[in-house]
Amino acid sequence: MAALEKVARYNDLDGSMGEPAVMANPTRFTKVVKETRPARQGRQAVRRFSNSEAQIQASEKWSAAETDPEMRVYAEEELAGLRITKHAQMRMPKWRRCWKARQDSTA
Secondary structure, X not given: OOHHHHHHHHHHHHHHOOOHHHHHOHHHXXXXXXXXXXXXXXXXXXXXXXXXXXXXXXXHHHHHHOOOHHHHHHHHHHHHXXXXXXXXXXXXXXXXXHHHHHHHHHO
16 A cells, blocks of 8 residues: 555544544444554654654754854754754664655655
């Protein structure tokens, strides 16, 4: 299943979770929850990775604009920590799969 189809399927299932007919049927609700779990986890992983990128960009701007030497050191330390976190996230197989799926879906 292509990445866009997976996203569409997840959105359909996620929307159906709030429907009274699905909520009234425990078997159907359990099936929907189990089917959406991997996609939800992947979406959360992509969101965390995207947030890391946004934090890095903001920290880079802050570091470049900072004129106080002590604050610049602090900003650069913050930036280094964020880059380490992003690198660690990229090493996780789930992150790579999710990020690749996101890139494929936006292409």
